[in-house]
Amino acid sequence: MDYDIAVVGAGPAGLALARALADTGLRMVLLDCQDEAHLADPPVDGRDIALTHLSRRLMEQLGAWARIPADEISPLRAARVIDGDSPYTLDFDNDTGHGAPLGYLVANHLIRRSLYEVAAPLDRVDLIAGAEVVSVSSDAECARVELADGRCLSARLLIGADTRFSATRRQMGIGAMMKDFGRVAIVCRMQHELSHQNTAWECFHYGRTLAILPMPGNASSIVITVPADLAPGILEMDEAQFNADIEQRFGHRLGGMQLVGERFSYPLVAVHADRFVARRFALIGDAAVGMHPVTAHGFNLGLSGVDLLATEIRAACSRGGDIASPTGLARYQSRHRLATLPLFHGTNEIVSLFTDDRMPARLARKAVLRLSNHLPPVKWAIRNKLVSRGHVGGPLLRLLP
Ligand SMILES: Cc1cc2nc3c(=O)[nH]c(=O)nc-3n(C[C@H](O)[C@H](O)[C@H](O)COP(=O)(O)OP(=O)(O)OC[C@H]3O[C@@H](n4cnc5c(N)ncnc54)[C@H](O)[C@@H]3O)c2cc1C
Secondary structure, eight states, rough: OEEEEEOOOHHHHHHHHHHHHHGOOOEEEEEEEEEEHHSSSSSOOOOEEEHHHHHHHHHHHTOGGGGSGGGOEEOOEEEEEEEOOOOEEEOOOOOOOOOSEEEEEEEEHHHHHHOOOOOHTTTTTTEEOOOOEEEEESSSSOOOETTTSSSSEEEEEEEOSSSSTTTHHHHTOOOOEEEEEEEEEEEEEEEEOOOTTTTTEEEEEETTEEEEEEEEEOOOOEEEEEGGGGGGHSSOOHHHHHHHHHHHHTTTTTTTEEEEEEEEEEEEEEESSSSSSEEEEEEOOOGEEEGGGGGHHHHHHHHHHHHHHHHHHHHHHHHHHOTTOOHHHHHHHHHHHHHHHHHHHHHHHHHHHHOOHHHHHHHHHHHHHHHHHHHHHHHHHHHHHHHHHHSSOOOOSSSSS
């Protein structure tokens, strides 16, 4: 046997799992098709990730949080949701009782870099960059991985962490529920004249949504979601026109606004695997659950799933048992599905309600916002999810469409 664990995908989820198991003495390999330079110092990809308190704690335990420069972490102190052209807002403020922010915003490339820095140097972890996995399989004895260059590896346990469109998931015979929203998220950074006061805005305008997320300094992360056919027009829009368009759509609340760097786009497809495990195999990260970003659950769920799986593997190690035992894998699956399935469906429902521009949906949205504002238990439940440090989900109404 070449390895105890082989992980396909050295994205944030794969790296986090390798680091979480560092103290077990297991021999692991991380395989990724990207080259070493990209993995070690990932380029800006336009995604700014809202992290919960639980995620912060998990990142701290992994030693990764301390590697993110403090001045690159933006605390989120309040959130406002508006619908259509109405000035009415649903408000979430920092009245948690312990002065904690609602969450934190960090650029995705910094999360990836910090996790690389804590996982790649581990003695018992081999990170093979430029390694495209072309096929995987398993039997009662071991799992096998074949690379595009013809190399073959074997391991006691195989992990699929290879994006929401995971090929390993399919090759292991696991299907997935997929919801293609037919929309695209366009993301970029903008600087502005006025302070954002660490407040995030989610604006459900008719036909499109606009999220403005507070980043360090007078800068915000902008997320525009539109039907896919409208995306090229926005991506190619002349910079001055783009600046003026966002400024006007946001009601000039931040004064003059200016694009910084590139605009990036992501197709909006949500995925929930039918099973998270198979023989000597488990899915983690987006390969298990790829969320629509509106509720900001994606990587938060990825990290909590890694924590659940690592707990099972560690327990098997300390018992001297099989790290790929069907019982341990089944326990991981049932706990992670319990946490993710309601959020997956709930998020998709929110997206459907807030992107439906027919009159009944518009009225329902206004009712939902008013009801949520006037029902303290609803707001309390949402805020509690945001600041919780335990395995109980993450931000409910975040801020990205
Ligand atoms: C616009 C946007 C905003 C988001 N905002 C948030 C947010 O606010 N909060 C939040 O929690 N989440 C958010 N997310 C989700 C978050 O970005 C993802 O959940 C997270 O990046 C997934 O990490 P991963 O490691 O599972 O997968 P990935 O980051 O997709 O990494 C997968 C890795 O697998 C490798 N790979 C794929 N196929 C192969 C192969 N055949 N062989 C070898 N290697 C392979 C790839 O090269 C890649 O490195 C957002 C996502 C988007 C698109």
